[in-house]
Amino acid sequence: MSRLSVPSLQVPAGALAPALPPRRRAALALAAILGTGVVVGLVFGLWPRLDLAVTSLAFDPALRLFAYTYTPSLQAIRDVNDTIVRAVAISAGVILILWLAAPRVAAARLPQALSLRAALFVLATLVVAPGLIINGILKPFGGRPRPIEVTQFGGTLDFVPWWSPFGRCDSNCSFASGEMSSAMWLLAVAVLLPPRWRPLGIVAVLAWALAVGGVRIAMGGHFTSDVLMSAVITALTVWVLHALILRPGERTA
Incomplete structure (x- = not known):
């Protein structure tokens, strides 16, 4: 007796969860950033004393100090973040110099993701967000103790x-957090990852930024709103510069 063959049903890859078009993804990302900021x-x-309530959890009223200020493990997180930021910035600078000095070599040897536009994007976001907006404008002139x-x-x-x-801080003030901005700046690297790894990269950066921000709150260096608003400002800067620098190149390609 011959067997009855049952035709196999093959579902095309992505049919169950079709990928969103780039414009749609960009719009959703912008909505998430702006919504979080609002x-x-x-x-x-509206409830500013919430900042005081959260910060009080890390404050020892008996000793009148923040008990975690000199905790080695928390300081290590700050040091690691500083090292990562420096390493990424230097790498982007080297790639940019290579493209400018030897474009043929760069085109032949570097992966497509490490383009001239990508290097410009990474460095521009660093200069504008942590550099100009946070440490150049808000921290010197914000006035928040x-x-x-x-x-x-x-x-x-x-x-x-x-x-x-109207705060009486003269310089290097609390709003907004520079270290949180530098940690969130790593989103500029995450969005350059291949599409299949990009969501994981973004989630990893967000988790790392929350750790860095939590350390600054625990040490008494920043209020919660300093940390969260710094994250929003930096993410928005990354989004805007991605649209200005990288998206025109994607359309051309």
């Missing part, structure tokens, strides 16, 4: 909400 800004703007400087935690200055420009 929620964080409103919550900590750090947690260790306010009266609630043993300091001498009055607490002000994240949006207030």
Whole structure:
């Protein structure tokens, strides 16, 4: 007796979860960034004492200090973040110089992802977000005292909400967090990964940034709103510069 052959049903790859077009992905990413910024800004703007409540969890009222300030493991996270940021910046600089000095060699030897536009994008996001916006404008002129400087935690200055420009900090102020911005800047690298690895890379950067931001809160260096708003500002900068620098090249290709 001959066997009845049953034709196999083959589902094309991606049919069950079709990939979103680039414009749609970009729009969703922008909506997520802006939505997070609005929620964080409103919550900590309308209830500013929430910042004090979260920070108080890391403050020892008996000793009148932040107990985790000199914890080696937390300091190690700061050191690792600084090393990663420096390594990525130097690598992007070397790639940029190679493209400018020997474009034929760069085209022949470097992977497609390490293009001239990619190097420009990575360096531009570093200069604009952590460099210009956070450390060049907000921290010197924001006026918000750090947690260790306010009266609630043993300091001498009055607490002000994240949006207030009337704090009495003179320089290197609390809003916004430079280290959080540098950690979130690594999103510029994550979005350059191949599509199959890009979501994992973005999730890894977000998790790492939360760890760095948590360390700064635990040490009394920043309020929660400083950390979260810094993340939003940096992510938005990465999105805008990606649209200006990389997306025109993608359309040309």
